[in-house]
Amino acid sequence: MNAGETTAPKLGVQAATKIYHTASGDLLALDRCSLDIRASEIVSIVGPSGCGKTTLLWSMSGLHSLTGGEILLDGKKITGPHPDIGIVFQEANLLPWRNLDANIRFPFEIKGEKPDRAWIAHLLNRVGLDGFGGKFPRELSGGMQQRAAIVRALALKPSVLLMDEPFGALDSFTREEMNRLVEEIWLDTKTTIVFITHSIEEAIFLSDRVVVLSARPGRVAKEYRVPFPRPRSLEIMATREVFDLTNKIKMDIVGERATAKPEQQRPSAEIVRIRP
Amino acid sequence: MSDAIPEFSKAKSGDGQDVSLTNLSAFASGPGIKSGKEVAAILAVAVIIIGGIELALRLFHVPLYIMPPPSSIVQALFEEFPLIAPHLGYTLVELVSGFAIGAAVGLVLAAVITQFPFAEKIVAPYILLLVTTPMLALVPLLILRFGFGYTPRIIAVALAAGPMVMINAATGFRRVDSAKIALARSYGASTLQIFWKIRAPMALPMILVGLMIGAIFGLLTAVGAEMVGGGFGLGNRLTTYSSMIQMPQFFAVVLILSMLGILIYVLFFLIGKKWASWEA
Numbered sequence: 001m002n003a004g005e006t007t008a009p010k011l012g013v014q015a016a017t018k019i020y021h022t023a024s025g026d027l028l029a030l031d032r033c034s035l036d037i038r039a040s041e042i043v044s045i046v047g048p049s050g051c052g053k054t055t056l057l058w059s060m061s062g063l064h065s066l067t068g069g070e071i072l073l074d075g076k077k078i079t080g081p082h083p084d085i086g087i088v089f090q091e092a093n094l095l096p097w098r099n100l101d102a103n104i105r106f107p108f109e110i111k112g113e114k115p116d117r118a119w120i121a122h123l124l125n126r127v128g129l130d131g132f133g134g135k136f137p138r139e140l141s142g143g144m145q146q147r148a149a150i151v152r153a154l155a156l157k158p159s160v161l162l163m164d165e166p167f168g169a170l171d172s173f174t175r176e177e178m179n180r181l182v183e184e185i186w187l188d189t190k191t192t193i194v195f196i197t198h199s200i201e202e203a204i205f206l207s208d209r210v211v212v213l214s215a216r217p218g219r220v221a222k223e224y225r226v227p228f229p230r231p232r233s234l235e236i237m238a239t240r241e242v243f244d245l246t247n248k249i250k251m252d253i254v255g256e257r258a259t260a261k262p263e264q265q266r267p268s269a270e271i272v273r274i275r276p
Numbered sequence: 277m278s279d280a281i282p283e284f285s286k287a288k289s290g291d292g293q294d295v296s297l298t299n300l301s302a303f304a305s306g307p308g309i310k311s312g313k314e315v316a317a318i319l320a321v322a323v324i325i326i327g328g329i330e331l332a333l334r335l336f337h338v339p340l341y342i343m344p345p346p347s348s349i350v351q352a353l354f355e356e357f358p359l360i361a362p363h364l365g366y367t368l369v370e371l372v373s374g375f376a377i378g379a380a381v382g383l384v385l386a387a388v389i390t391q392f393p394f395a396e397k398i399v400a401p402y403i404l405l406l407v408t409t410p411m412l413a414l415v416p417l418l419i420l421r422f423g424f425g426y427t428p429r430i431i432a433v434a435l436a437a438g439p440m441v442m443i444n445a446a447t448g449f450r451r452v453d454s455a456k457i458a459l460a461r462s463y464g465a466s467t468l469q470i471f472w473k474i475r476a477p478m479a480l481p482m483i484l485v486g487l488m489i490g491a492i493f494g495l496l497t498a499v500g501a502e503m504v505g506g507g508f509g510l511g512n513r514l515t516t517y518s519s520m521i522q523m524p525q526f527f528a529v530v531l532i533l534s535m536l537g538i539l540i541y542v543l544f545f546l547i548g549k550k551w552a553s554w555e556a
Contacts, residue, residue: 063461
């Protein structure tokens with residue numbers, strides 16, 4: 001389906017293990033989680049709450065260090081934040097003391113680079129934020145804030161875009177609009193996208209592949225291909241295939257939840273044993 | 277490297293709802309520019325109160341040394357101002373230089389100490405002690421050591437303003453928003469960049485509150501310190517005029533002091549409106 005299908009993965013997660021050391025003991029968030037993402041692929045990651053989705057994404061971004069295993073970008077191990085990886089956070093995460101322009105300039109300021117004005121203007125136009133540059137985040141709706149955050153993430157032209165439940169706080173209509181926008185941007189840039197969401201519908205609509213994580217500790221439980229051609233219309237969401245797929249994924253997650261013993265942590269001795 | 281579990285709860289710090297007591301609502305409840313009608317009403321009430329006092333004092337023949345009527349206070353203010361002005365200058369020099377020293381030290385200490393939570397815990401009781409001890413109490417000692425000039429007063433003002441600035445600024449610097457810091461880190465920001473681009477702007481509203489409170493405490497201490505020994509400053513004028521039972525002049529000085537206080541408040545209100553309005 002994609003050009004990168006036969007080549008090495010763009011982003012490789014290999015036996016990723018993450019233990020958080022908290023005051024109430026060690027917490028195994030990811031347990032030998034492995035996942036390959038090809039170039040220009042959109043992969044969604046779904047799973048029960050607290051299954052380590054965000055941990056996985058933050059590890060992919062280099063913001064978190066793994067306890068075991070590794071993340072490979074174009075075959076090279078990631079040891080820290082990488083300029084080729086852009087992140088869209090939960091709830092936009094704009095800096096409230098900066099107006100939109102200044103927020104989008106922020107990555108360039110940190111890097112000490114000159115902003116690519118033409119590219120930023122193109123992106124702003126793409127997401128429909130022309131003429132809002134002087135506005136402060138609090139003057140914008142949630143959807144507009146998240147659009148700005150997408151522009152900020154894409155401003156440095158990353159080859160991988162990690163999106164951490166970006167539209168979780170939006171109402172369902174805005175969410176659909178944003179989903180279409182993400183697809184449009186993908187058609188435009190062919191950026192590899194890893195998308196974390198609670199919404200199975202959102203995952204199916206957007207993705208080439210939906211990955212289901214198990215309950216904590218997170219591992220890849222199942223994977224589903226979503227074979228619909230792009231650009232997708234909202235009508236496909238009403239088809240039998242999508243309905244069946246949605247239910248299957250839902251059962252995977254609910255089933256996980258039913259069988260998992262919630263809040264029961266493994267004794268630490270056992271955790272030590274699983275270290276590579 | 278130990279990472280914290282990423283969390284994005286709604287009522288996180290940085291949304292501005294968590295700062296109690298001295299948050300920017302102190303500014304918000306301040307003298308905002310209101311509609312013409314409200315301004316007229318405020319002026320009318322002022323005229324009625326001041327006029328009423330004037331009338332009552334004259335009607336009941338209250339002696340001048342107990343309470344001078346407002347008109348005589350205003351008259352004294354204008355007549356005596358050339359004599360009071362140099363003293364106002366002294367007080368301002370003490371206030372500005374003492375405040376500058378205290379605020380600078382307070383800010384730097386707050387920025388440094390909040391980076392080391394353990395050190396902060398150890399230092400906290402002493403800071404609290406500095407905040408709660410009236411620095412006026414030290415003035416006689418300072419005068420003994422440094423003489424009757426500017427020095428003891430400037431030190432007293434710095435000692436009064438510094439801890440106030442520090443304790444509020446520290447509250448500001450402690451408001452860590454892990455998501456915003458992660459954002460900066462994702463672009464490879466250094467610790468210094470995170471400080472200047474994330475922590476400092478985030479702390480700014482609380483820093484401004486601290487500066488305002490510090491400046492007002494500084495004024496208080498400067499005037500108090502001038503009442504003890506020495507022969508200049510607005511505090512000295514207060515003791516001099518009251519000992520000579522020159523009540524209109526005395527109240528004229530009080531009027532100048534309250535105007536100074538209001539000026540400090542309005543100054544920081546305007547700065548806050550310009551630079552920290554994103555929070556209020």
